[in-house]
Amino acid sequence: MDKWLNRAFLTGLLALLLAVPIGTALWGAEKTTAYYENRTLAERPALTGTSLWDGTFGSAFESWLSDHFPGRATLLKGDTAVQMRLRPVVNGAVLGGEVLLPFRDYDTWSAEEQSARAAERGEKFAALNGYIEENGGTFLFVGFPEQRTYFDSEYPAYLNSCAEETASASRLFREALEDRGVPFLDMGEVYDAQGHPASYYASVDHHYTWYGAWAAYQEIMETLHASGFDLPVLTEDDLDIQTLPNPCIGSRNRKLYNLWPNDDHIVLGIQKDPVAFDRRDNGQPSGTPLFVTPSSAAEPVAYGVYMGGDYGETVLETHRPELPKLLIFGDSFTNALETLLYASFDETRSLDLRHYQGGSLKDYIADYRPDVVLCVLNDSFYYTTAGNGAVWED
Amino acid sequence: MAFSSMTFLFGFLPAVLVCYFLLPTRCRRGRNMVLLLFSLAFYAWGGVRLLPALLASCVLNWAGALLAAPGKRHRKAAYGCTLALNVTMLGYFKYTGFLVTNLNALGADLTVPAIALPAGISFFTFQAIAYLTDVYRGTIPAERSLGRVTLFMAFFPQLLQGPILRYGEFAPALTDRRETVSDAADGAVRFCFGLGKKVLLADALGQIANGAFAAGGRLTVSLAWLGAVAYTLQLYFDFSGYTDMAIGLGRVFGFSLPENFDYPYVSKSASEFWRRWHRTLSFWFRDYVYIPLGGSRCSVPRQLLNLLAVWLLTGLWHGAAWNFVLWGLYYAALLMGERFLWGKALERLPAALRHAYALVLVTVGWVLFRSSGLAQVGEMLSAMFGAAPGGVWSGETVYYLRQYGWELLAAIPAALPVKRWLQTALTQRQQRGSGSAAVTLALAPKVLAAVLLAASVVRLLSSTFRSFLYFQF
Numbered sequence: 001m002d003k004w005l006n007r008a009f010l011t012g013l014l015a016l017l018l019a020v021p022i023g024t025a026l027w028g029a030e031k032t033t034a035y036y037e038n039r040t041l042a043e044r045p046a047l048t049g050t051s052l053w054d055g056t057f058g059s060a061f062e063s064w065l066s067d068h069f070p071g072r073a074t075l076l077k078g079d080t081a082v083q084m085r086l087r088p089v090v091n092g093a094v095l096g097g098e099v100l101l102p103f104r105d106y107d108t109w110s111a112e113e114q115s116a117r118a119a120e121r122g123e124k125f126a127a128l129n130g131y132i133e134e135n136g137g138t139f140l141f142v143g144f145p146e147q148r149t150y151f152d153s154e155y156p157a158y159l160n161s162c163a164e165e166t167a168s169a170s171r172l173f174r175e176a177l178e179d180r181g182v183p184f185l186d187m188g189e190v191y192d193a194q195g196h197p198a199s200y201y202a203s204v205d206h207h208y209t210w211y212g213a214w215a216a217y218q219e220i221m222e223t224l225h226a227s228g229f230d231l232p233v234l235t236e237d238d239l240d241i242q243t244l245p246n247p248c249i250g251s252r253n254r255k256l257y258n259l260w261p262n263d264d265h266i267v268l269g270i271q272k273d274p275v276a277f278d279r280r281d282n283g284q285p286s287g288t289p290l291f292v293t294p295s296s297a298a299e300p301v302a303y304g305v306y307m308g309g310d311y312g313e314t315v316l317e318t319h320r321p322e323l324p325k326l327l328i329f330g331d332s333f334t335n336a337l338e339t340l341l342y343a344s345f346d347e348t349r350s351l352d353l354r355h356y357q358g359g360s361l362k363d364y365i366a367d368y369r370p371d372v373v374l375c376v377l378n379d380s381f382y383y384t385t386a387g388n389g390a391v392w393e394d
Numbered sequence: 395m396a397f398s399s400m401t402f403l404f405g406f407l408p409a410v411l412v413c414y415f416l417l418p419t420r421c422r423r424g425r426n427m428v429l430l431l432f433s434l435a436f437y438a439w440g441g442v443r444l445l446p447a448l449l450a451s452c453v454l455n456w457a458g459a460l461l462a463a464p465g466k467r468h469r470k471a472a473y474g475c476t477l478a479l480n481v482t483m484l485g486y487f488k489y490t491g492f493l494v495t496n497l498n499a500l501g502a503d504l505t506v507p508a509i510a511l512p513a514g515i516s517f518f519t520f521q522a523i524a525y526l527t528d529v530y531r532g533t534i535p536a537e538r539s540l541g542r543v544t545l546f547m548a549f550f551p552q553l554l555q556g557p558i559l560r561y562g563e564f565a566p567a568l569t570d571r572r573e574t575v576s577d578a579a580d581g582a583v584r585f586c587f588g589l590g591k592k593v594l595l596a597d598a599l600g601q602i603a604n605g606a607f608a609a610g611g612r613l614t615v616s617l618a619w620l621g622a623v624a625y626t627l628q629l630y631f632d633f634s635g636y637t638d639m640a641i642g643l644g645r646v647f648g649f650s651l652p653e654n655f656d657y658p659y660v661s662k663s664a665s666e667f668w669r670r671w672h673r674t675l676s677f678w679f680r681d682y683v684y685i686p687l688g689g690s691r692c693s694v695p696r697q698l699l700n701l702l703a704v705w706l707l708t709g710l711w712h713g714a715a716w717n718f719v720l721w722g723l724y725y726a727a728l729l730m731g732e733r734f735l736w737g738k739a740l741e742r743l744p745a746a747l748r749h750a751y752a753l754v755l756v757t758v759g760w761v762l763f764r765s766s767g768l769a770q771v772g773e774m775l776s777a778m779f780g781a782a783p784g785g786v787w788s789g790e791t792v793y794y795l796r797q798y799g800w801e802l803l804a805a806i807p808a809a810l811p812v813k814r815w816l817q818t819a820l821t822q823r824q825q826r827g828s829g830s831a832a833v834t835l836a837l838a839p840k841v842l843a844a845v846l847l848a849a850s851v852v853r854l855l856s857s858t859f860r861s862f863l864y865f866q867f
Contacts, residue, residue: 006579010838013582013847014411020404037860055441058395065400076859079852088796091859106605106612106790158789158796161751269637 122176205250588638700701
């Protein structure tokens with residue numbers, strides 16, 4: 001029996017060792033993206049004399065082989081399911097609470113360092129604010145807590161929520177802007193005043209929900225009204241609020257291969273008498289609606305429903321020249337807001353500077369001279385100097 | 395190339411197995427040639443630029459041994475020169491930066507050179523010195539074939555982390571070995587167990603150790619101890635896992651490589667620990683440094699000096715930094731103490747106390763070993779013994795205990811000779827005629843090996859999981 005067992009064992013092992021490279025060659029190499037990881041897969045490295053000499057070919061080949069392992073996504077999904085039963089933190093997501101939160105490491109930030117960085121950011125935004133005013137516009141910075149900040153009390157006591165550091169960083173950032181005369185709307189404060197409703201933020205995604213966006217819209221419109229803008233404002237009576245029955249894939253749950261059970265659903269605020277618009281995305285006419293909904297109720301949806309996701313530039317023209325023009329730039333928190341804000345302006349231009357390749361924000365403002373400029377950022381980007389943080393270059 | 399890499403498991407390994415076993419058994423030279431070529435490719439995978447150092451060492455020691463063999467003229471000079479060149483080469487690659495940094499600390503103004511360290515240089519240089527010395531002493535004949543010497547020094551299963559081979563034990567297998575199905579199956583099982591130790595235990599425990607050793611001002615008493623214990627276990631599973639893989643691969647190709655570990659954490663003294671930990675290195679120092687210096691057959695002061703020299707070199711062999719020197723001297727002090735001061739008193743203590751004594755001392759030793767410098771040694775040790783900046787307990791400790799609790803639980807029986815106990819018990823039952831014991835003995839290791847291999851591969855894949863919140867396509 002021993003001999004038979006040994007032969008069977010060795011044959012099975014050798015078959016496995018050979019099956020993987022064959023499988024990779026036949027099927028694995030075709031894939032270019034890893035949906036659940038939200039990234040591109042490594043490309044097959046080019047064999048060059050230099051890369052062989054310095055060893056970079058070996059490490060690049062290892063990345064390629066790992067990324068294109070046959071059945072990789074299925075194996076990782078299975079492993080995630082097992083890990084979720086064994087550990088409190090899986091793939092960077094904190095399990096066990098009412099909401100999915102990201103794991104934060106235990107490093108602390110120094111107050112001096114934060115303070116210096118806040119001053120630096122304040123200078124940039126002050127320069128931008130001055131430039132917008134020179135061009136006849138009004139600037140408003142709208143700051144949001146990210147989901148991990150909004151639900152920081154949900155972290156288990158033994159994990160680091162970074163609550164103090166985030167609060168300190170946000171306070172310093174806000175002070176740096178306000179001290180330099182930059183109008184700042186702190187939506188975290190607004191949400192707190194409204195009782196910090198849990199419904200404002202997703203449990204499986206890092207964004208707010210439509211309800212959070214709706215509250216923000218109302219607050220922005222009030223702030224603009226106080227600044228002298230007389231704009232048409234949508235009220236709840238103007239909207240048909242619909243909850244999509246589709247299962248919701250949030251960015252947090254995506255890391256868990258959507259295995260974390262939840263009741264999140266995407267909510268849409270559809271205008272009963274919609275303001276008509278023409279849309280252009282990245283300079284091209286676009287028929288993409290405000291809400292890109294799936295064709296069936298079983299199909300999963302994500303935050304990308306709002307405006308169809310992130311674009312470098314989106315222009316919505318309502319052809320009402322009596323109304324002012326809006327420029328809104330920032331992260332994906334803008335998307336849900338745009339579905340509401342555009343109805344109050346003649347033209348709404350939205351830039352996501354992470355993706356926009358058409359030039360600097362400064363040039364864009366000079367070219368289009370918007371009446372209102374909104375910067376919409378969540379607190380995880382306050383100190384980012386690239387992308388939507390690249391607001392001013394001297 | 396690491397054994398725990400996809401490239402090795404699913405590229406290199408099947409390729410070498412197919413090429414090797416496609417050649418008929420009688421074609422021994424051809425099979426050796428396959429092993430040699432694949433060994434060089436294995437080494438060059440990390441960068442062809444590292445290959446010349448290995449090849450130069452092979453040629454140097456092959457020629458040096460031929461000239462230093464008994465009966466050759468000027469063989470003493472040939473031996474001395476070759477030995478000096480080996481030490482110089484090791485010194486140049488491994489210790490130049492350390493030396494220059496220390497000279498600068500003393501006031502010199504020298505540029506610290508950026509020298510790429512050839513992987514495994516400490517291992518292949520020690521193997522070469524052992525070969526050269528054995529030839530010089532007349533213990534073994536000088537090998538005339540450069541290919542055989544190169545294969546001995548570059549044999550891929552043990553090239554990067556040992557075990558340190560002796561040519562006298564390796565050479566007969568080059569011509570007379572027999573690859574059998576039974577050995578190959580045992581070797582494959584051993585390889586899978588080693589891979590599991592490395593990937594499933596050591597890598598996870600390493601996360602705790604990394605966190606604790608990087609905690610700095612957040613360090614608590616509990617985190618310092620947890621980190622030290624995790625590192626103690628990580629190092630064992632990492633190194634012994636690698637050794638298991640090396641021995642297993644060797645067996646697949648018909649070689650019997652020496653054991654390097656014998657459950658070191660069951661030791662009851664520091665001396666016993668070093669008879670169980672990295673045995674091939676201990677034997678190397680015994681045979682090529684300690685005994686030539688006079689060993690223990692000399693005066694007590696001389697014995698102390700010999701011990702000090704051996705442990706200073708052992709420390710430096712492990713790394714070019716002061717904490718390794720300190721670690722070596724720490725063991726010198728412990729071994730001297732056990733031999734001349736408290737050894738007899740220790741033997742009279744209950745076994746549990748002796749075991750605790752050894753474990754605490756070994757754990758403290760690994761803190762010296764793992765620390766990035768003397769400052770961190772002080773930081774960690776003072777935290778372990780009560781003076782921690784963060785107090786006694788922290789959420790971070792709880793996190794690591796909960797996150798890696800399974801690995802910590804599994805590590806304890808895995809570090810004990812449980813497998814040996816089970817095997818002995820089953821063998822005894824089998825000898826008494828138990829059919830189920832016979833089936834378990836034949837089947838269980840293979841099933842477990844297959845499970846460990848599958849779990850390790852999935853874990854390795856999981857370590858490449860990189861999720862981005864924002865679009866990264």
